[in-house]
Amino acid sequence: MRDMNFDVVVVGGGHAGTEAAAAAARCGARTLLLTHRLDTLGEMSCNPAIGGVGKGHLVREIDALDGIMARAADAAGIHFKLLNRSKGPAVRGPRAQADRKLYRQAVQALLAAQPDLTILPLAAEGLERDAAGRVVAVLAADGTRIGAGAVVITTGTFLRGEIHIGETRLPAGRVGDAPSVGLAVAMEALGLPMRRLKTGTPPRLDGRTIDWAALEMQPGDAQPEPLSWMTERIGNRQVECGITSTTPEGHALIRANLHRAPIHSGQIQGVGPRYCPSIEDKVVRFADRERHQIFLEPEGLDDPTVYPNGISTSLPEDVQRAFIASIPGLARAVILRPGYAIEYDHVDPRALKPSLEVRAAPGLFLAGQVNGTTGYEEAAAQGLLAGLNAAALAGGAPPRSLGRTQAYLGVMVDDLTLQGVSEPYRMLTARAEHRLLLRADNAGLRLTEQGIAWGCVGPERAARHRAFAQGVAEALARARAEGGTPAALQAAGIAINQDGRWRSLLEVLALPETDAAALDRAFPWLAALPAGIRTQVEAEALYAPYLSRQAAELRLIEKEERASIPEGLDFAAIPGLSNEMRQRLGAARPATLGGAGRVAGVTPAALAALAVHLRKERFT
Numbered sequence: 001m002r003d004m005n006f007d008v009v010v011v012g013g014g015h016a017g018t019e020a021a022a023a024a025a026r027c028g029a030r031t032l033l034l035t036h037r038l039d040t041l042g043e044m045s046c047n048p049a050i051g052g053v054g055k056g057h058l059v060r061e062i063d064a065l066d067g068i069m070a071r072a073a074d075a076a077g078i079h080f081k082l083l084n085r086s087k088g089p090a091v092r093g094p095r096a097q098a099d100r101k102l103y104r105q106a107v108q109a110l111l112a113a114q115p116d117l118t119i120l121p122l123a124a125e126g127l128e129r130d131a132a133g134r135v136v137a138v139l140a141a142d143g144t145r146i147g148a149g150a151v152v153i154t155t156g157t158f159l160r161g162e163i164h165i166g167e168t169r170l171p172a173g174r175v176g177d178a179p180s181v182g183l184a185v186a187m188e189a190l191g192l193p194m195r196r197l198k199t200g201t202p203p204r205l206d207g208r209t210i211d212w213a214a215l216e217m218q219p220g221d222a223q224p225e226p227l228s229w230m231t232e233r234i235g236n237r238q239v240e241c242g243i244t245s246t247t248p249e250g251h252a253l254i255r256a257n258l259h260r261a262p263i264h265s266g267q268i269q270g271v272g273p274r275y276c277p278s279i280e281d282k283v284v285r286f287a288d289r290e291r292h293q294i295f296l297e298p299e300g301l302d303d304p305t306v307y308p309n310g311i312s313t314s315l316p317e318d319v320q321r322a323f324i325a326s327i328p329g330l331a332r333a334v335i336l337r338p339g340y341a342i343e344y345d346h347v348d349p350r351a352l353k354p355s356l357e358v359r360a361a362p363g364l365f366l367a368g369q370v371n372g373t374t375g376y377e378e379a380a381a382q383g384l385l386a387g388l389n390a391a392a393l394a395g396g397a398p399p400r401s402l403g404r405t406q407a408y409l410g411v412m413v414d415d416l417t418l419q420g421v422s423e424p425y426r427m428l429t430a431r432a433e434h435r436l437l438l439r440a441d442n443a444g445l446r447l448t449e450q451g452i453a454w455g456c457v458g459p460e461r462a463a464r465h466r467a468f469a470q471g472v473a474e475a476l477a478r479a480r481a482e483g484g485t486p487a488a489l490q491a492a493g494i495a496i497n498q499d500g501r502w503r504s505l506l507e508v509l510a511l512p513e514t515d516a517a518a519l520d521r522a523f524p525w526l527a528a529l530p531a532g533i534r535t536q537v538e539a540e541a542l543y544a545p546y547l548s549r550q551a552a553e554l555r556l557i558e559k560e561e562r563a564s565i566p567e568g569l570d571f572a573a574i575p576g577l578s579n580e581m582r583q584r585l586g587a588a589r590p591a592t593l594g595g596a597g598r599v600a601g602v603t604p605a606a607l608a609a610l611a612v613h614l615r616k617e618r619f620t
Helices: 015-026 055-064 069-076 100-112 182-189 248-256 279-285 317-325 376-394 408-419 443-454 459-481 486-491 505-509 516-522 531-562 579-588 593-597 604-618
Strands: 003-011 031-034 049-051 077-083 093-098 117-120 124-129 135-140 145-153 162-165 168-171 194-201 204-206 216-218 241-245 293-300 303-309 335-337 340-347 364-366
Touching: 003 015, 003 376, 015 031, 015 100, 015 117, 015 145, 015 376, 031 145, 049 055, 049 069, 049 376, 055 069, 055 093, 055 376, 055 408, 055 443, 069 077, 069 093, 069 100, 069 376, 077 293, 093 100, 100 293, 124 145, 124 182, 145 376, 182 194, 248 279, 248 317, 317 335, 364 376, 376 408, 408 579, 443 459, 459 505, 459 531, 505 516, 505 531, 531 593, 579 593, 579 604, 593 604
Parallel strands: 003 031, 003 145, 031 117, 145 364
Antiparallel strands: 049 093, 077 093, 124 135, 135 145, 162 168, 162 340, 194 340, 204 303, 204 335, 216 241, 241 293, 293 303
């Protein structure tokens, strides 16, 4: 048995683990990343895409804090699309389909270039605690003891993972990889509340056997918009996707074989994702629908594999082959790998602090699907936060956190740690109450300065950010100061209500019928603005009336969030709280009065009783 020591040890080389390790190392912590296989670091184990609506906001926030996901996606991107382009900036979602091999290579290159980071192909099998209950070491399968100031577990679907294809069951973390059983037992021994969840993936198709000529094709954006603010240009050749759909014949085939589908036969006990259901679920839940759209997404520039997005399944292989053949354009398509469902252990995230540290096991942080989420982006964002906090704890710094008014990452962590999950959690723009403020386009302006203070943002990004932020501030100040009377604006070709009221340029920009060309002629400096700065000015103009109304609400929220609740508070000792309220608050352990108000089922009367108790405690 050999011993090693690091400031931070990260277990797992997926999206959460790589982001956690990179973040901890950027903060100067001596970091070790443990993974089963070096060649699968950064593996895109499900769909070959990064971003989307809600998810794209998380990717931009990761990037704003100098994370690696957006840069890797840009290096590997072969089809870029800004979703919801016709809607307002708040709900637009940047998305990139990636070449799987290039993405993996990009992640590995970024990690290899990161100072203070060591990567070893070791399987973690156990955790060691000291007399005070703090996690102080990771025990590897080969007997190595790795001492740590903090440990981050990012095991994805590997904790007692089990793959289902029809009646076939295989113990696996994903196809080709063994599950992590020893670590699941070790975490269970800590007394953590653990449950089962399920996710799935569609069959992979041989693109050379698809009748592309019979399909509608969808190109990416003519001018690809990078996911990372640091990317100057997209260099890869861009490809098109095919669009097809299921058929009534295929639905009938699925209904006839539901007794062989693990999620309907009772073979799978875990709950699957509501917002990304299997095709079996779609056929049952939406019985009146004759067709479900399928996007055929190429997995690489030199790889014939195609990912049929929209038909994840765990049906038997023979049924999958017949179902695929029923789809237009896929009559002769060859399945390279069948779809499957995977069932795995996760920890109830209400056992975590907002820093993602386990309350009952100080020094241990959890991130990714182990916390009940689904998706690369949700995992990576948690990984980044857990890595920052692990480095902070190891270095004696205070915890790092983001609130619901600051970031989608803050919304997600607040949802997880206060509400828990009943199904795999997916980020949606509808989850953010302040989404007009938390846009994908302004992630850097919202978060990079905070990242600089935390020590996780490098000097190049910091310098570029500050120059950009200054440019935006100056442009907004000028747009508020300049403008004109209705007569002057009308004379410049800008249609305006002739009510005699002077309007600032910022107000004029918010008017939907404003002629952009006339504006540029009347205000030449506006036309000369860099595209990124002009985008910010236009978005601020559009949302200014709403944001000003939100300002008072935000001040109230911030006041509630400053009313902290002691970590060891005994809710049972608070007069006026019913047993139900005590149980709900005790399970969630909110850190603030505002957080208590977001716990499901907590009543206004219970909040009032809690507020009175906190005030008394402060003045006694």
